[in-house]
Amino acid sequence: xxxxxxxxxxxxxLLYYLFKVIQSNIYIAYDILTPKMHTNPGYVWVPIRxxxxxxxxxxxxxxxxxxxxxxxxxxxxxxxxxVHYLYDSKEHIVLTDIERIQNKIIAxxx
Amino acid sequence: MNILLVSxxxxxxxxxxxxxxxxxxxxxxxxxxxxxxxKATSFGILLLLLGISIYFNSWNVAIKVVLxxxxxxxxxxxxxxxxxxxxxxxxxxx
Amino acid sequence: MEGLSEIxxxxxxxxxxxxxxxxxxxxxxxxxxxxxxASLDLIASIVMGFILLYSxxxxxxxxIDIVLVMSLISFVGTVAISTYLKQKP
Numbered sequence: 001x002x003x004x005x006x007x008x009x010x011x012x013x014l015l016y017y018l019f020k021v022i023q024s025n026i027y028i029a030y031d032i033l034t035p036k037m038h039t040n041p042g043y044v045w046v047p048i049r050x051x052x053x054x055x056x057x058x059x060x061x062x063x064x065x066x067x068x069x070x071x072x073x074x075x076x077x078x079x080x081x082x083v084h085y086l087y088d089s090k091e092h093i094v095l096t097d098i099e100r101i102q103n104k105i106i107a108x109x110x
Numbered sequence: 111m112n113i114l115l116v117s118x119x120x121x122x123x124x125x126x127x128x129x130x131x132x133x134x135x136x137x138x139x140x141x142x143x144x145x146x147x148x149k150a151t152s153f154g155i156l157l158l159l160l161g162i163s164i165y166f167n168s169w170n171v172a173i174k175v176v177l178x179x180x181x182x183x184x185x186x187x188x189x190x191x192x193x194x195x196x197x198x199x200x201x202x203x204x
Numbered sequence: 205m206e207g208l209s210e211i212x213x214x215x216x217x218x219x220x221x222x223x224x225x226x227x228x229x230x231x232x233x234x235x236x237x238x239x240x241x242a243s244l245d246l247i248a249s250i251v252m253g254f255i256l257l258y259s260x261x262x263x264x265x266x267x268i269d270i271v272l273v274m275s276l277i278s279f280v281g282t283v284a285i286s287t288y289l290k291q292k293p
Contacts, residue, residue, distance in 0.1 A: 025126065025153045028146060032133040041142055064187035070145055071187070072194040084141045084194075117209035117216075120257060124216035124223075127253055131223035134230050134246060140238055143230075147242050151249045158256045166265045174268050178275060185279040189245060196286040197238045 013108050017062065024067035027087075043072075044091045045080045046098050055105050062101055069094060112164070119161030126154030140197055148190045152182050217257060224250050241285055248278035 133146025
C-alpha cells in the first residue's frame with residue numbers, strides 16, 4: 001500500500017496543476033480581451049513553512065502558474081516569498097490561497 | 111475528423127499566443143505584462159504541441175513533445191523570476 | 205487536409221503574424237530594458253509556434269528538434285541578459 005500511494009499522490013498533484021493552469025489562462029484571457037481592465041496590482045510577503053529546496057522550487061513554480069499571482073523574490077533571512085498579485089484587493093485572500101498550495105506540497109513530500 | 115481536432119487545437123494555441131501579445135501591449139507596468147507572457151504563452155505552446163503529437167501519431171514525436179512541455183513549464187517561471195529580480199535590484203539602486 | 209481545417213491552419217498563421225507585430229511594437233517602444241527582454245522572450249515563443257505550424261503544413265516531423273533547441277536557447281539567453289543587467293554597476 002505504501003508503494004502504491006506515491007504514484008497516486010503524484011497523479012492527483014498533476015491533475016491539480018493542470019486544473020490550475022487552465023483556470024489561470026481563462027482568467028487572464030478574460031481580463032485581456034474585455035475592454036475594461038479590472039486589475040488591482042500590489043505586493044505581499046508570504047511566510048513559508050517548507051524547508052526543502054525542491055519543495056521551494058515546486059511552490060514558486062505553482063505560484064507563478066496559479067491565477068493572478070507571480071513569485072518575485074525569496075528572502076532567506078525572513079524565510080518569506082515576495083508575491084505580486086493582479087486581482088485581489090484584499091491580501092488575506094491571496095494568503096489563504098497560497099496556504100492551501102503549501103499544504104498540498106507538504107502532503108506530497110511527506 | 112482527426113485532422114479537424116488537430117487544426118482546432120493549433121488554432122486555439124495561436125489564439126493564446128496572440129492573447130499574450132495583446133496583454134504585453136495593453137498592461138501598464140512590467141509585472142502585469144510578465145503575468146501575460148508567462149502564463150498565456152506556455153499554455154499556447156502546450157496546445158500547439160498537443161496538436162502536433164496527435165497529428166503525427168508516433169512514439170518518436172510523443173517523447174520529444176513530453177520533453178519540450180516539461181522544459182517549458184519548468185523554465186518559463188524561472189525566466190520571469192530572473193527578469194523580475196533584476197528589475198527589483200535596479201529599482202532599489204536608484 | 206481539406207476544407208475547414210486548411211482555413212483554420214492558415215488563419216492561425218495570420219494570428220501569429222499579428223502577435224509578432226504587436227511584440228515588435230512593445231520591443232520598439234518599451235520604457236525600460238526589462239520590457240524589451242520580456243518581449244524578446246515572447247518573440248522566441250512566437251517563432252517556435254511558426255515552426256510547429258510549418259511542420260504540420262509540410263508533414264515533416266523532423267522540425268520538432270528545432271523547437272527543442274530553441275526553447276533551451278531562449279531560456280539561457282533571457283537569464284544571461286537579466287543577470288548581466290543585475291551585475292552591471
